[in-house]
Amino acid sequence: MNAQLPRSKAAKRLALLEKFSPVLAVLVAMAVASIALIIIGKNPLVVYGTMFYFAFGRMDSIANILYKATPLIFAGIACAVGFRVGLFNIGVEGQYLIGVLCAASVGFAVKGLPVYIHLPLTILAGAAGGALWALVPIWLKLKRGVHEVITTIMLNHTAFLFVQFLVAGPLMDKTQVIGPAGGGFGSLRARTPALLPTARMPDLHGTLEKIGINFPAGSVNWFLILALLAAVGLWYLLWKTPFGLELRAVGHNPKAAETAGIRSNAVIFRTFLLSGAVAGLAGLSDLLGYFGYLDIDFPRNFGFTGIAVALVGRNGAVGIVLASVLFGFLSRGGMGILIIEKVPMETYYILQGLIILCIVMASEVIRRYARAQQKKEEASANA
Amino acid sequence: MLSPELLASAIRMAVPIIITAVGAIYSERSGIVNIGLEGMMIVGAFAGAAGGVFLGPFGGILVGMLAGAFMALIHAYASIQFKVDQIVSGTAINILAYGLVRFAAISIFRMATTTPHVDHLPAITVPLLAGIPWLKPILTHVSPLVFVAFLLVPLTAWIMNRTVFGLRLRSVGEYPLAAETLGVNVYLMKYSGVIISGALAGLSGAYLSVEHTGMYVEGMTQGLGFIALAAMIFGNWKPGGAMLAGLLFGFAQALSFRLVSEAIPFQFIKMIPYLLTIVVLAGWSRRSRPPAAAGVPYERGESA
Numbered sequence: 218m219n220a221q222l223p224r225s226k227a228a229k230r231l232a233l234l235e236k237f238s239p240v241l242a243v244l245v246a247m248a249v250a251s252i253a254l255i256i257i258g259k260n261p262l263v264v265y266g267t268m269f270y271f272a273f274g275r276m277d278s279i280a281n282i283l284y285k286a287t288p289l290i291f292a293g294i295a296c297a298v299g300f301r302v303g304l305f306n307i308g309v310e311g312q313y314l315i316g317v318l319c320a321a322s323v324g325f326a327v328k329g330l331p332v333y334i335h336l337p338l339t340i341l342a343g344a345a346g347g348a349l350w351a352l353v354p355i356w357l358k359l360k361r362g363v364h365e366v367i368t369t370i371m372l373n374h375t376a377f378l379f380v381q382f383l384v385a386g387p388l389m390d391k392t393q394v395i396g397p398a399g400g401g402f403g404s405l406r407a408r409t410p411a412l413l414p415t416a417r418m419p420d421l422h423g424t425l426e427k428i429g430i431n432f433p434a435g436s437v438n439w440f441l442i443l444a445l446l447a448a449v450g451l452w453y454l455l456w457k458t459p460f461g462l463e464l465r466a467v468g469h470n471p472k473a474a475e476t477a478g479i480r481s482n483a484v485i486f487r488t489f490l491l492s493g494a495v496a497g498l499a500g501l502s503d504l505l506g507y508f509g510y511l512d513i514d515f516p517r518n519f520g521f522t523g524i525a526v527a528l529v530g531r532n533g534a535v536g537i538v539l540a541s542v543l544f545g546f547l548s549r550g551g552m553g554i555l556i557i558e559k560v561p562m563e564t565y566y567i568l569q570g571l572i573i574l575c576i577v578m579a580s581e582v583i584r585r586y587a588r589a590q591q592k593k594e595e596a597s598a599n600a
Numbered sequence: 601m602l603s604p605e606l607l608a609s610a611i612r613m614a615v616p617i618i619i620t621a622v623g624a625i626y627s628e629r630s631g632i633v634n635i636g637l638e639g640m641m642i643v644g645a646f647a648g649a650a651g652g653v654f655l656g657p658f659g660g661i662l663v664g665m666l667a668g669a670f671m672a673l674i675h676a677y678a679s680i681q682f683k684v685d686q687i688v689s690g691t692a693i694n695i696l697a698y699g700l701v702r703f704a705a706i707s708i709f710r711m712a713t714t715t716p717h718v719d720h721l722p723a724i725t726v727p728l729l730a731g732i733p734w735l736k737p738i739l740t741h742v743s744p745l746v747f748v749a750f751l752l753v754p755l756t757a758w759i760m761n762r763t764v765f766g767l768r769l770r771s772v773g774e775y776p777l778a779a780e781t782l783g784v785n786v787y788l789m790k791y792s793g794v795i796i797s798g799a800l801a802g803l804s805g806a807y808l809s810v811e812h813t814g815m816y817v818e819g820m821t822q823g824l825g826f827i828a829l830a831a832m833i834f835g836n837w838k839p840g841g842a843m844l845a846g847l848l849f850g851f852a853q854a855l856s857f858r859l860v861s862e863a864i865p866f867q868f869i870k871m872i873p874y875l876l877t878i879v880v881l882a883g884w885s886r887r888s889r890p891p892a893a894a895g896v897p898y899e900r901g902e903s904a
Contacts, residue, residue, distance in 0.1 A: 253700070257707045305687050353878075363881045366635060366687060367833075370826045371874040382867035521695055528688065561706040566699025573692035574674070577684040 227590045235583055239529050239536070242575035243543065249575075250567050254560065264554050264564075271553025272546050278553075280432035283441055286538075286545035287502040288313075288516075290444035292523025293541055294451050295347075295496035297532035301455065302488040303468040308354055308369025309496040310520025311376035312347040316497025317504050318380050319346030321511040322388065324412035324504075335415035340501060347497020348490045350376060355489035359482050365489075373520070384409055384511055408512030418505040438506030440498075445538065447495065452534035464488050496520065525573050544569070606854055608737040612812065614850025615749045616641070616804040620828035621835065621842035622752050623800025627672075628837055629760065630793025631773035631893040635690030636675050638825025639697030640801035641808070644668040646701040648806025649816035650708060652718030660718060661745075661806045668802015669795050671697060676794035680787055683897035702818070713818035720811050721745070743811040745803070752800070756839040769793055773891035776898040786898055801825065823874065830877045834884050837891065845880070852876045 251261035272278050292309050299306035306312075320343035327335065354368040385407035393405050421437045455461040463484050466474040471481040499519045504511060522544055529543065530536030547569070551562035620637055627634040647667030652660025671693055678689040702712050709715055723741040730739040760766040771779040772789040780786050804824075809816040827849050834848075835841025856869045 253703060307691065357878070357882050361882045363878070367826055367830050367881060368878050370823060371830075371877050374823050374874045375871050378867040378871050382865050386865060521691070524688075524691055525695070561703045561712075563699045563702035563706065563712075566695055567703060568699075570692045570694075570696025570699060573695065574678050574684070574689065577688050577692075578678060578682040581682040581684060 225594070227594065231583070231587050231590065234586070235580075238579040238583055239531070239540070239576055242529070242579045243572055245579075246568055246571035246575045249571050250564060253564070253567055257560070259558060259560055264558055264560055267554050267557050268547075268550030271557065272550040276431065277433045278549050280437050282542060282545040282549050283437050284502070284507075284545075285548050286541035287437075287441045287444050287506075288499045288519045289522055289526050289541035289544055290448060290538055291495055291499040291502075292519045293526030293530055293537040294447055294534075295492045295499065296520075296523045296527035297451065297530065297537060298464075298488055298492040298495065300527055300532050301468045302464050302485055303471065304355075304358075304485065304489055304492075305366055306351070306369065306489065306492045306496070307366055307524065308351065308372055308493075308520070309499065309523050310518070311369065311373035312350045312493045312496035313499035313519055314373075314376045314380050314515070315350040316343035316345075316347040317500035317511055317515060318383065319343055319349075319497070320416075320501055320504060321409050321412060324416035325410045325510075327416075328413065330415060332415040335413065336418065336505075339412075339416040339505065340498065343501045343504075344494040344497045347499075348494040351489055351493025351496070355486055359486060380511070380515075381407075381513055384513055388511075390510070406512060408510050411510050412505065416505060417509060418502070420506070436507045438502060440502035440506055443498075444502075444541075447498070448534040448538050451537070460484075460487075496523075499523070522569060525569050528573055528576050604734050604737045606858060609854035609857065610847065610851040611738065611746060612743075612850075613853040614846045615743075615746050616807050616812075616824055617828045617831050617849050618749045618843050618846035619745075619752060619804035619807065620801045620825060621831040621846050622749075622756050622839050623797040623804070624829055624832040625756060625760070625797075625837055625839060625842060626769065626793040626800075627797035628793075628832065628894050629773045629891055630769050630790045631776060631891055631896065631898065632676070632679055632790055632794050633686045633690070633895045634672075634675065634794060634797050635687050635826075635829070636671065636693030636697075637690075637797070637801045637829055638821055638823065639690075639694035640668040640671045640798045641805035641821045641825045642694075642697045642701055643671050644802030644805025645809040645820055646705065646715065646805075646816045647802070649715040649718050649809040650704070651806075652810050653716055657719050657721045657810055660810050661721070661803065664806025664810070665799045665802040668805060669799040672795045672798020672801070673791075675798070676791050679897070680790045680794075683899065686895055686897075701816075705816070705818075715809070715816040717815050718810055720814060743807070745807045745811055748803075749807075750843070753839045753843045760839070765792075770891070772898075773893055776893055780900070786900070790898070801828075804828075827873060827877050830881055833888055833890075834880050836888055848880070849873055849876065 247265060254261045254264050272282060292313065295309045295312070296306055320339045323342040324339045327338065330338065350372060354365045354372060357363040357368050358365045388409045389405060390408055390410040391405070392410065418438045418440055421439055421441060422432055425432060455465060463474065463479045466477065466479055467481045467484045475481050500515065503516055526537055526540040526544060530540035547565050551565035554560040554564065555562040620641060624634055624637060644664040644667055648660045648664030651663025655663065675689055675693050678684040679686045705715065706712050721744050724744055724747070725741060726739040729735055760770060768779065768784045769789050769792070771784060772786050776786045805821065808820055813820060828846070831845035831849055832842045834845040835843070852873050856872045859869045
């Protein structure tokens with residue numbers, strides 16, 4: 218990747234191919250997923266057509282896509298940071314749950330602060346929670362040699378149970394109104410008290426209206442802007458800071474980096490905590506921008522989708538943002554095909570798994586193609 | 601505390617871990633890390649129950665195994681043919697499994713998270729031995745798959761150590777280039793290893809749905825695929841070790857069911873298997889010895 222190929226025609230074609238391989242991979246994944254659609258007697262073209270039409274034909278869908286993309290940008294960055302240093306952070310799932318838990322606690326329990334202190338404090342609590350949950354696996358990896366994949370999966374389950382315990386127990390809102398008036402069914406719902414208004418993230422709608430974009434509904438909030446800033450931050454960190462250079466060097470070859478005077482373990486440690494901190498922000502758009510409380514049905518799976526986002530986005534800032542919008546679109550489109558075509562919206566997860574497989578297979582195909590090209594060039598140079 | 605009932609429950613809980621962990625040995629010994637075991641178990645559990653609804657319990661178990669093997673084939677194809685990062689591929693398998701099962705459940709049964717009830721295999725009561733009071737809960741009305749699980753252990757040990765297939769499989773996981781030089785079909789061995797592991801993970805999933813619960817319920821695997829992987833590591837990539845580790849984890853789960861009535865909130869009790877897995881790995885990983893070429897893609901005819 219880093220070695221500059223001579224800018225021959227073939228090399229240019231190759232670079233182009235590499236750039237568009239994610240698009241290709243998504244198309245192949247959609248083609249393969251058609252098999253499932255055909256089996257249940259649906260015309261894939263109609264289904265995908267509905268998906269596009271529903272997702273792009275209405276303003277509320279566009280808003281919803283951006284809203285869905287927001288947590289994925291954070292989750293994607295968290296995974297990408299890990300990938301860049303050679304670690305597989307499959308624990309984003311648990312890290313954002315703990316992040317949400319910490320942010321919710323600060324959001325409803327800390328009182329009397331003005332919004333410009335309370336809101337940042339709440340967001341910081343989320344990041345701290347995520348980093349804290351990342352601390353255990355990385356410590357175990359560096360000190361005890363335990364592979365991070367198994368520990369993070371175990372901690373994902375643990376995090377979910379822990380949150381479940383707290384929102385159904387010590388942190389449960391005991392002041393809820395029971396019965397039809399409170400919207401409940403005769404028992405307390407397992408959720409925290411409502412967060413204070415000073416901890417809530419304001420909508421973007423008003424601001425967008427001023428510049429002429431009129432979202433009818435949805436909940437696009439300022440976390441979208443924060444997510445985009447985080448993507449810029451990722452780019453800056455990776456390519457413009459000494460730490461980013463070290464990070465990439467360790468990811469490329471930890472032993473070589475060590476020889477170059479980089480303390481690989483220290484870099485890995487810090488990067489993983491950073492990954493956890495960013496992961497801790499993934500759930501905040503939903504918590505502070507939409508729900509305003511944490512309950513047992515808080516959205517799941519951002520972490521796993523984040524892996525797909527990072528892979529499709531090739532661990533880069535622009536790629537991650539685009540990939541997040543793609544998955545936001547697929548998710549919204551999944552709603553559309555459920556409503557209009559009665560096709561299970563789980564098609565979304567099938568596509569997600571297939572896209573991951575296709576994207577990594579595509580990079581191998583490109584690698585082979587590049588090598589074949591190189592051999593051809595060598596042969597013609599020798600002739 | 602150590603009642604025969606508790607032991608019987610521990611064995612029932614250990615069975616899916618043991619079957620999956622022993623299966624994982626085939627994959628890992630051939631040099632392919634299989635993090636998709638969880639997904640293969642999920643698919644096996646659903647396919648087992650769905651097959652059971654239409655074909656009866658024996659058919660269900662078979663369908664579950666085939667479904668697990670099919671998912672493994674995808675993993676094998678991606679990681680052997682395309683040399684994809686095996687952890688990425690395994691993760692994709694897990695996501696795919698979640699989507700496929702829900703998709704299939706809605707399409708077939710109009711329910712996203714469960715299947716109808718299925719009959720279990722005819723239970724076995726061991727004659728004579730079951731008459732001994734202390735052994736009675738362990739040996740009466742036992743699923744045949746319990747015996748299958750415990751027979752798999754010596755069988756796998758024999759295959760790995762005493763057969764040509766086992767020797768070739770291991771050689772491929774240790775030093776594929778040397779194996780290839782000696783005329784071993786490296787790809788074929790890797791495919792076999794991964795597919796066997798998938799079929800066994802499918803069997804283990806089908807055990808959960810057909811034998812243990814009597815239906816498929818979403819989330820019933822609860823990370824058992826990963827716990828099985830940990831059991832295999834703890835067992836040092838050997839069937840006997842994997843069995844002992846499986847029994848340990850099974851015991852922890854059985855114990856956690858018993859503790860429910862006590863004062864500890866059930867969420868903490870449900871954490872025990874996960875935390876135990878972490879603790880065990882933390883105490884053990886330094887001493888474990890994985891196959892030398894595990895996780896390393898092998899390129900045919902590309903000598904180093």
